[in-house]
Amino acid sequence: MARKRKRSTPKFIPALCNGLVELSKRPIVLAWVFTVCSLTILTALSVPKLRAAHPAPADITITFKHVPAWLDDSLLNELRDVAREHLANEPIARNGLISVSTALAQTGWFEEVNQVRWTSNSNAEIDGNFLIPYAKVDSGGRIFFVDGYGKRLPSRIGKTVKDSYHFITLKQLNYPAPPRPGMQWDGDDVVASLKLLQLFYDYDWAAQIDSLDLSRFGGSQVILFNTKTPSQFVWGSPPNQEKALEALAIQKLERLAKAHESFGAIDQGVSGQFDLTDPNSFIRK
Structure with a gap:
């Protein structure tokens, strides 16, 4: 009769048991092993969850x-x-x-x-x-927006500002539009125009002004502006740069405010030409 073979215990099991016994005698090492295992498990569980949480x-x-x-x-x-x-x-x-x-x-x-x-x-x-648009600029048959420092804002198909907001347009500037948004628009006429708009935008009647005309600025430093009526005004020199015997900016503003108060419009509601530069009176030509 054949003898039954005894099952032999794999050699690695006693070695594993001895290793665990030795490990249990070293709590610091055991803690490190537990920490590494825990982090591995948490990472494996959290990555799929994070991916699943990403919304469409x-x-x-x-x-x-x-x-x-x-x-x-x-x-x-x-x-x-x-x-x-x-x-x-x-x-x-x-x-x-x-x-x-x-x-x-x-x-x-x-x-x-x-x-x-x-x-x-x-x-x-x-x-x-x-970025805050401060004025529109008519240049090369296109309309651009600039901020209060004369930097060109991006162009787009569609509206930039709501219809209920009025921005005065600068026309006949000496230099074309900067090639890229964020670039400064060249020219003293732009700087002078923005200084004048800082004064105009403080008044309700600014909405009556359609545009500033800089066609005469290069030679004589004269600024013109047009109302929606339409009428044309000779404003004259940039604010605080008035020539001798020219009305100061504060005088010009007071005349416009008085006309608006008396007639409901700075141009008295009629088409015509007005000169604000005389130091003594508001002249209608």
């Missing part, structure tokens, strides 16, 4: 803090689309938010993008300082 592009909502009242809705939606596209294609992490901030800054509509952050699983909040 259509589910992402974008909220801008401090949206300017003048900003047209079509431009606001365009900026939201820029942010949404980058958020949908980047991981929900710091690098993705930085990518959105960079993309928005490159649109040219922001002085600075301060912060982009997730406020929920599907909503991102953007805090940025918008």
Whole structure:
């Protein structure tokens, strides 16, 4: 009769048991092993969860803090689309938010993008300082916006500002438009025009002014402006640069304010030509 073979215990089992016994005698090493194992398990579990939490592009909502009242809705939606596209294609992490901030800054509509952050699983909040249009410029058959420092704002198909906001147009400038947004518009006529607009925009009657005409600025430093009626006014020299025997800017503004108060319009509601430069009177030609 054949003898039964005894099952032999694998040699690695006693070695493993001895190793565990020795490990239990070293609590610090045991703690390190436990920590490494725990982190490995948590990482394996969290990565699929993070990927699953990434919302689809259509589910992402974008909220801008401090949206300017003048900003047209079509431009606001365009900026939201820029942010949404980058958020949908980047991981929900710091690098993705930085990518959105960079993309928005490159649109040219922001002085600075301060912060982009997730406020929920599907909503991102953007805090940025918008560039503010200060005037329109008619140049080369196109209309551009510039800020208060004469920097050209981006051009786009569609509205930039709401119809309820009025911006005076600069015409007949000496230099063409800068080739790129963010660049300064050349010329002393631009600087002088913006200084004058700083005075005009403080008054309700500024909405009656359609444009500043700089066609005579290059030779004689004279600024003209046109009303919507239409009428043409000779304003004269830039503010604080008046010639001898020329009315000061404060006198000219007082005359316009008085005409608006008396007639409801600075041009008295009639088409004509007016000269504000005389130191003694408001002259209608």
